[in-house]
Amino acid sequence: MRERLADSSVLPPGDHAWLGDSVDELDEQLGDLTYPLPHPGGVIHGDAYIGNLLRGPRGEPVLCDLDSLCRGPAEWDLIPELVACIRYRRPIADYDLLCQLYGADIRTWSGWTVLRRLRELKVLTAVLPVLDNSPGLAEQVRLRLHGLREGSEPPWTPFRMTH
Numbered sequence: 645m646r647e648r649l650a651d652s653s654v655l656p657p658g659d660h661a662w663l664g665d666s667v668d669e670l671d672e673q674l675g676d677l678t679y680p681l682p683h684p685g686g687v688i689h690g691d692a693y694i695g696n697l698l699r700g701p702r703g704e705p706v707l708c709d710l711d712s713l714c715r716g717p718a719e720w721d722l723i724p725e726l727v728a729c730i731r732y733r734r735p736i737a738d739y740d741l742l743c744q745l746y747g748a749d750i751r752t753w754s755g756w757t758v759l760r761r762l763r764e765l766k767v768l769t770a771v772l773p774v775l776d777n778s779p780g781l782a783e784q785v786r787l788r789l790h791g792l793r794e795g796s797e798p799p800w801t802p803f804r805m806t807h
Contacts, residue, residue: 645769652772654782659789663769666792670762677755681718681748688716693724694738722750723759731764731800764792771803 645667649660689696690712700706722743729739743749750756768788775782784801791798 645765648769648772652775654772654776655789659793662793663765663789666761666765670758670765673758674762677717677758679717679719679755680753681750683718686715686718688714688718688721690714690716690720691724692721693728694734695728718748719750719753719756719759722746722748723756723763726751726756727760727763727767730760730797732802733799764788768792 645663649664649667652660655663689707689710691709692707696707696709698706698708725734725739725742728734729736740749750759768785771781771785775785781803784803787798788800790796
């Protein structure tokens with residue numbers, strides 16, 4: 645996120661500064677987290693949500709998009725789908741099923757809100773390199789930034805590149 649912010653000049657200065665401060669604040673909060681699930685530092689997908697599932701040849705679910713595969717806290721793999729349910733208004737039943745299969749639900753852990761905010765900012769800053777090429781994308785970023793800065797939760801629309 646810091647690299648994308650450093651390379652971006654398309655945001656208004658106030659939004660740019662707010663995002664930078666938010667990333668610094670999150671960095672501090674992450675250092676204070678105590679993760680409740682066993683085996684911290686194990687291999688995680690890094691971007692586990694329903695959009696990264698394919699149906700295998702026998703109908704079994706197969707995780708794809710492994711470019712975020714890394715070592716980290718297991719709690720992180722439960723965040724993308726939870727944020728999708730909150731921000732994109734996906735059915736919470738999808739997340740409940742994921743928790744059942746995963747064997748844990750992080751909504752009872754006080755640290756989940758820090759990971760939620762990290763996911764939201766990660767998704768937001770991911771599009772900064774192409775923001776000046778897509779007016780529709782810029783409008784969605786503006787709406788998301790406004791909601792995050794105000795602490796509101798308007799529904800998000802998935803990013804779509806437009807010209």
